[in-house]
Amino acid sequence: MTLIAEAPPLGKQSSLPPVHTVTLTVNGTETQLQLAPWTSLLDALREYMDLTGTKKGCDHGQCGACTVLVNGKRINSCMTLAIMQEGNEITTIEGVGTDSPDGLHPLQKAFIDYDAFQCGYCTPGQICSAVGLLNEGHAKTTDDIRELMSGNICRCGAYTNIVVAIEEVMNQQSV
Known part of the structure; x- marks a missing residue:
């Protein structure tokens, strides 16, 4: 059996994925990002905010390498969407200890x-x-x-x- 892919109807062109403005408060700083709605918090931190201390290990919530704090509670950042964290205080390893005189928690x-x-x-x-x-x-x-x-x-x-x-x-x- 031969499958033939049909071209989209004339006048209908595929478009880039939709992006949304997402405002995240990370380590005390509010940042607006243009993200696809399916962008994980982990990817937003690493790829869009250059906060690479949070690591991508398994990308399935099983290893904990991506653990960050949201409102003081630990979560696996690979298992939540960035858009879901609007209005929350996110702390990455880069924000831990910054209140201390020597910069260490x-x-x-x-x-x-x-x-x-x-x-x-x-x-x-x-x-x-x-x-x-x-x-x-x-x-x-x-x-x-x-x-x-x-x-x-x-x-x-x-x-x-x-x-x-x-x-x-x-x-x-x-x-």
């Missing part, structure tokens, strides 16, 4: 102090997730940290040091 410092990374690819997502974990206030034990961080994969296996770094900051906050 306590978790960033703890990750350095406890060697909680190796190749570093997952580190931005790990830190954003850990900030969200502390904001949520559900972690009380080491096992809680392990469970609540289980959505962030580290291919290098730095889990032990990641947990110790988070535990250190959690214990400092409870003093």
Whole structure:
């Protein structure tokens, strides 16, 4: 069987995909972008805003490399559309720690102090997730940290040091 593709009717030409003005507040700065409605938040951050700290790992919400904070809660930025985040406060790794005199969030410092990374690819997502974990206030034990961080994969296996770094900051906050 031979399939023949038909040409579009005369007068009807295909057009470029529609774009919309999307206003995102990222790391305290409001930015207007022209985006296709199906653009993920991850792609908007990386491709349109040059915020490349947020990583594209699996692009299916399974690895956590793309974790950012939306209104202080952690989300996988690959699993949400940018247009859905209008009106929300988005914090990427580039915005974490900027209020501190030395420019580091306590978790960033703890990750350095406890060697909680190796190749570093997952580190931005790990830190954003850990900030969200502390904001949520559900972690009380080491096992809680392990469970609540289980959505962030580290291919290098730095889990032990990641947990110790988070535990250190959690214990400092409870003093």
